[in-house]
Amino acid sequence: MGLKITDEEGKTNLSPQEKECLKIKTISTYGELDEHEQLNIEKAVEWTIHTKFSRDRILTEVFLKTLHKRMFSDVWTWAGKFRHTEKYNGVPWVKIPIELRYLLDNTKHWISHQVYPPDEIAIRFKHQLVKIHCFPNGNGRHSRLMADIIRDSIFKRDVFSWSGSKSLKAGSIRSNYIRALHKADQGQIEPLIDFANS
Ligand SMILES: Nc1ncnc2c1ncn2[C@@H]1O[C@H](COP(=O)(O)OP(=O)(O)OP(=O)(O)O)[C@@H](O)[C@H]1O
Numbered sequence: 128m129g130l131k132i133t134d135e136e137g138k139t140n141l142s143p144q145e146k147e148c149l150k151i152k153t154i155s156t157y158g159e160l161d162e163h164e165q166l167n168i169e170k171a172v173e174w175t176i177h178t179k180f181s182r183d184r185i186l187t188e189v190f191l192k193t194l195h196k197r198m199f200s201d202v203w204t205w206a207g208k209f210r211h212t213e214k215y216n217g218v219p220w221v222k223i224p225i226e227l228r229y230l231l232d233n234t235k236h237w238i239s240h241q242v243y244p245p246d247e248i249a250i251r252f253k254h255q256l257v258k259i260h261c262f263p264n265g266n267g268r269h270s271r272l273m274a275d276i277i278r279d280s281i282f283k284r285d286v287f288s289w290s291g292s293k294s295l296k297a298g299s300i301r302s303n304y305i306r307a308l309h310k311a312d313q314g315q316i317e318p319l320i321d322f323a324n325s
């Protein structure tokens with residue numbers, strides 16, 4: 128009984144080397160993996176709720192890595208480390224730092240000059256962060272938590288509702304999410320904002 132991780136419905140496939148980096152050797156199914164990840168993520172969310180972050184701290188490579196590490200380090204040795212493998216839905220791995228630098232600089236500009244309304248800034252950031260796909264896995268959950276942190280810490284609003292399901296595992300909610308992401312890819316950001324707010 129091995130881990131079953133597939134590319135279906137926009138989930139990132141792990142390389143055999145990445146799969147070897149599981150810290151909890153007793154995990155043998157995707158469901159068990161999911162439970163352990165969820166427990167780890169809940170601890171990270173607790174941390175984000177009880178800590179005040181400034182804009183300048185959040186919008187840095189160090190913070191993005193720290194958050195990913197806090198979300199996944201109980202489970203994966205590569206938590207908080209950028210990938211060194213190619214993914215079908217990310218930039219070439221060597222370009223991750225530079226693409227991220229552009230995104231972080233643009234986002235600071237959007238905020239300072241109010242280029243877009245607050246929700247649009249948080250969701251544009253989330254969408255482009257996932258396009259870069261910094262980590263071997265967990266990019267979706269990480270990007271949604273980042274959008275929540277931006278909304279809470281920078282814009283002083285409640286976190287997004289994500290259609291009532293932060294994990295977006297499967298079914299019609301996930302299909303709606305993927306459809307909204309595709310629209311965002313085509314330059315139409317509103318469906319993803321609506322999805323996050325519904
Ligand atoms: N075909 C696709 N179209 C649009 N976005 C995609 C597609 N495939 C993947 N993505 C993006 O990649 C993310 C999944 O990446 P990854 O598996 O690294 O993160 P995750 O946290 O495990 O995923 P999730 O919680 O979203 O299931 C999705 O949340 C989505 O944002």
Ligand SMILES: [Mg+2]
Nearest residue numbers: 138139264265
């Ligand atoms: Mg995944």
